[in-house]
Amino acid sequence: GIQVEQSPPDLILQEGANSTLRCNFSDSVNNLQWFHQNPWGQLINLFYIPSGTKQNGRLSATTVATERYSLLYISSSQTTDSGVYFCAVDRGAQKLVFGQGTRLTINP
Amino acid sequence: EPEVTQTPSHQVTQMGQEVILRCVPISNHLYFYWYRQILGQKVEFLVSFYNNEISEKSEIFDDQFSVERPDGSNFTLKIRSTKLEDSAMYFCASSAWDRYEQYFGPGTRLTVT
Numbered sequence: 001g002i003q004v005e006q007s008p009p010d011l012i013l014q015e016g017a018n019s020t021l022r023c024n025f026s027d028s029v030n031n032l033q034w035f036h037q038n039p040w041g042q043l044i045n046l047f048y049i050p051s052g053t054k055q056n057g058r059l060s061a062t063t064v065a066t067e068r069y070s071l072l073y074i075s076s077s078q079t080t081d082s083g084v085y086f087c088a089v090d091r092g093a094q095k096l097v098f099g100q101g102t103r104l105t106i107n108p
Numbered sequence: 109e110p111e112v113t114q115t116p117s118h119q120v121t122q123m124g125q126e127v128i129l130r131c132v133p134i135s136n137h138l139y140f141y142w143y144r145q146i147l148g149q150k151v152e153f154l155v156s157f158y159n160n161e162i163s164e165k166s167e168i169f170d171d172q173f174s175v176e177r178p179d180g181s182n183f184t185l186k187i188r189s190t191k192l193e194d195s196a197m198y199f200c201a202s203s204a205w206d207r208y209e210q211y212f213g214p215g216t217r218l219t220v221t
Contacts, residue, residue: 042214096201098151
C-alpha cells in the first residue's frame, strides 16, 4: 500500500518562529489532507490539498503531486499551535493513510 | 458550519463487554468511515461504508467489529467482546459523494479495563 513519511518527527521552536513540515508519499493520490491534533485528541482539519497551494491565516500548504510531497508552513508560531500535525493521503479507495505525525512544541 | 458529532466522548468498559460507539455524520454526506488511534501512535483506517454496505475494511476490522446505519442520521461501530488492546481513540468521518475530503468527528476515547 501507499507509504506516508513525515519529517521532522519532533520540532521545538520559540514563539514567533516559522516552521516547515514535510510529507512524502509513495504513489499518486486523489486526496491529501493536513490535520492538527490538539491536546484533547481532536483532529482539526487544516487543509484539503491534493495539489497546488492554499493559505489560511498564518498557515499555508503546498502539494507538488508530480514529485509526491506536501509542505505545511506555519508562520509566527503561537503556543496554541503546539500539538501533532498529521498528513493523510488517499488513492481513491476512500481510506486515508496517515503518516506518523510531526510533534510541534512552541515555547513561550 | 456542519460537523460530525460523536457520543460518548469517553467510555470505560470491562474486557469482554460489548460497546457501541455512535456518530452523526454531516447530513448530505454519503460515505462514512471509522478510524482508530492507539495512544501515541498514528491514526489507522478501520472501515468505510457506502450505500448501506461496507466498501473497504482493514485487517484490524475483524469479526469482533461491525458497523450499521440504523436510521437516516446515525452511524455506529460495535465491538462485540472488547479486549484490552481495543483501548484507543475512535474517530468517525464522513465525505460527500463528489469530493474526497473527509470530515472528522471529535472522537470517542475507549478505555477497556
